[in-house]
Amino acid sequence: MSGMPGAGIPVPSRRARWTILGLVGAVFAIPLVAMLEFTLRRGLEGGYDLSRWAAVLTGSLGPEYRVLGTAIGNSLVLAAATVAIVLVLLVPTMIVVHLRLPRLRPVLEFVCLLPISIPAIVLVVGLAPVYGVIARAAGSGVWSLAFAYGILVLPFAYRAVQSNLDAVDVATLTEAARSLGASWPVVIARVLLPNLRPGLLAGAFITVAVVLGEFTIASLLNRQNLQTALVIVQKDDPFIAVIVALLALFLALALLLVIGRLGRIRSGRTP
């Protein structure tokens, strides 16, 4: 809790710090507590019980909730496929640009950060015809959404991997390995991947989190994923929808805590 050593930037007093954090924290906790209270309510007679949570956690929901199970399955497939797109298409490109074509780096960065300024709702207007063609060629399976999701996660994945590339001296490591006679596949497997693991993991986790939370594109292209199913279930039984939403929020929180840890391991290793 001590301030910075010496006469650094004037930090807030303990009291100011905890007053601000306490007030903002309390206000931000209200909707979450309200969600929890909402799910514990017992029908018309009042009072609280855990029956709905028990039903969700033991999987003993009626057949009308099967849509939710399918949707969670779809979201997991999409998460895996999107991570694959990031690892197969984005990461090799970033490594090649970093090692061989540094002059292209600003271009790559511009392209990867571009999706921030193109709202998903705008992208979907143009994706609709593109997906019309895809559906005719390869069917309307949910997996094809992963191509659109790969674009959505570009800025996040790019930042995670790039900060790792910048922190490790990849060029020297690669040259050392090459001059000792390692072939490129060996360099990739035994030098690059181990050194880039924290960045790749962070990129993968943030990709999973974004995909699990995606609603706009799936909803407007009429595909079913976790978020679109929640909206449907909510119309029949808001209680179950809120429970699943809370669980998803905590899953995302856990994923991001892990990302934070990965970042620290990385910064701890490099000077």
Next chain:
Amino acid sequence: MAPFALYVLLFLALPTGIALGTGFLDGDGALTLDNLAALGDPFVVSGLLTSVQLSAVTAVVGAVLGALVCYALLGLRPEGPVRSVIDAASGVLAQFGGVMLAFAFVATIGIQGVITVLLRDRLGIDIFADGVWLYEAPGLVLPYIYFQVPLMVIIFMPALEALKPQWAEASATLGGTTATFWWRIGLPVLAPSFLGSLLLLFANAFSSYATAAALTSQGQAILPLQIRAALTSETLLGRENLAGALALAMILVMAVVMLLYGLLQRRASRWQR
């Protein structure tokens, strides 16, 4: 390289091009400026204005509250437990809330929401005395602030941490107080970053769709919901391809905002070397 370039071309450049291009086409694929004329329609203008207002209000409130939280976090170890939890929670609420935030606010200030019921039964205050506003544009203000504040924490904290201790020492050596430091050094140095973050928050609210869509299944109060209506119904305002024209309007606003952001960012980076 090549596969990635092809992928970006097919799923980023092509859709963006189509989205912007269809605004200039009529139902038969012939060039027309008819759809653009529709942008002058009072219905669309009011959607655009509501979107801009909503984004501006929530960006300002979010930026001020978020900056306050950043200030409170100043001096805590970045690796410490408090920062770790706040960083992760900010990430969740800022980027993955969407639909869940709509649920959260229905549970809080919906007709049977906790706060609604508490105020009504305990204090006799009916927040919906003038009608239920949660499912219209005013109802979006609180949920939007709820994701704007965490986003501000994420993007403004690095700027605050980049303040150099030497500046504080120099100020103190010359007899400056804490107040002098913030007023003469801290605020002027942080101003471009703060304004830049404010613009990002504006862009974030302006382009967000999920919360609004989950709260209002029919409404067309803001531009993204009008695009939904244009996409899902064959004709809106009796025009095909209106979605393209609306998308064009959104991209224009976003382009201006991001251009300003780029300028401010260049100015801010002067002090972050």
